[in-house]
Amino acid sequence: MFKAKTTADYIIALAIILLVNFILPRLLPGDPLHAIYGEEALMTMTPEVQAELIKRFALDQPWSEQFVSYIASLACGDLGYSYFYHAPVAAIIGGVLPWTLLLSGLAFVIATIAGWTLGVESGYRFNTKADGLILGIMMFVSGFPDFFAGILLLVVFGVSLAWLPLSGAFTPYSGFTGLELAADTARHLVLPLSALVLVRLAASYLFTRSAVVSIMGEAFIKTARAKGCPDYIIRYRHAARAALSPVVTAAGLSFSHIISGVLFIEVVFSYPGLGSLLYKALITRDYPLLQGILLLAAIKVLTVNCLTDLLCSKLDPRLTPPCPSRRTYHAYQDS
Template sequence: MFLGKSSRKGLLTHLFALLVLITLNFVLPRSMPGDPLQALGEEALLCMSEETKAELIRRMALDQPLSAQFVSYWVNLLQGDLGYSYAYQAPVSAVIGGALPWTLALTGVSLLLSFSIGLLAGIYSGWRRGHPVDRGLSLAMVALSGLPNYFIGVLLLLLFAVQLGWFPLSGAVTAYAGWTGLRWLGDVIAHMILPVVALTLATLPEFYLLTRSAMVNILDAPFMRTARAKGVGPWRLQFRHGGRNALLPSVARLGVLAGKALTGALFVEMVFAYPGLGHVIHQGLLSRDYPLVQGLFFIVACLVITCNLLADKLLQKLDPRVNDAY
């Protein structure tokens, strides 16, 4: 099946964005002050022989000009080789492969929760505009939208893990517990609850505000007046007629908010010492591990662009009028 004109144009736009991000991915890590050898520490450099330094420089390709490094970077990338992490002493793909499932699970669950709760709350709040519940929800969401995700994570950690002791402090599983089966799954869920709640609260306000605004705007739309005149019940009118149209702005922003949730998960993971991509990126930046940082940012860029592409396709399916914009 061949792609339509609008689909080809949208795909080319996303591919161009990916090429720009890949180029920036090469430039930005090398713009950081210092070099990877300095990250080893002064004591290590003083004790290191000149032969060892020369070998490290060769392995890190620091003896090559930037143009040669750039060509090598593209050649390796096209071959599926993300490089070798000298911080972890392992292939970058293996390091990312071990951390990526944790981040995807955290982001996927939180995005599903924030989208569902924001959609339902926004539809109800917009339907009851001016009601005390609507004013209270709107005030709470506006206040919540001004809090950074990592700050929300710190508050949850201090209250529910440190003060109340209801949830684990850090990590994804209890170390050396050796649990299997359902007990292991329960342990994973217990460790995931606070990071998921932090990330959900960080992305929820935008879904809510978009849906509420759309719901308020369509309350007096002609199709809503026609449905009322036909005697459609309030629940069906609210969710089937109004809700289906109110969700379109949220779906249109779903790709952007998915990228926001993914990048926000990196900071939340640092707060909870969660073994996802956030922890790996932090270690890579501290050690100036160019291959690892490049590989991580490449994977994140691919995930964000894929989310945007899928959200565009979903919006076109829900509202065919969007095709006219391409």
């Protein structure tokens, strides 16, 4: 169970997220009316019409009153009304959220499982040529920013080889249904998914490899070998299971980086998810839409971190949330 201090930490984090989420969009330069209607439209408007629009969009209220109204709306499940799309923010986000969940969810699962598997194999073969080769490749790939990996894959496989679609989540006006639609969606998903997985693979791999290397000298591993257990039993039933706790911590914390990465990747590939919607909201200075997207992303990260703490305490009761390996993880990210 969570301690009172841990619960208070999450409550404070949520309060800070709400405050920052409210303030940041309002620090952006530019006039919201200019972004919504354009320069030509504003030139034809009378001052009275502009004043009415400002009042209609609640831009004439001080920040303190806007913040109180913002919290009250959130308590009622209302994320606001989009200036640009002229629709409720919740409905707009709901229309693109499944695409982002599909991309980020698959990237998280594949990167975690593939990194764990490679880490187990590499750690079990510590100081061999295979271990050195895998380690070198992982360190090289992990140095790529998300958008650079996306652009590189786009140029090679989308432009030069023309093997995969360049943008979007499906082929418009294709009339595909059923399996044809699923196959078309999968083809459009390959490049953005590959970019996210390649960059995020190293975190899970390095944590698993380090944990397995440290475990291989333990007494229970030597006992298993002395009993004549096959290598794959020692590798996955004993070493890999004992290394799960730090790997789960790394996976949970890397989810926040996947969320930030998917926002850039969606813009690169014109993928119709939260990233593309966020980019459009930034251009149009659509404050409520910006607030809704940023709030949703922050709450998702906070929720995953909370679940990671709970799962860590279940895997190893000796650990008190947050898990000690968080410091190691952040040190790896900073390096």
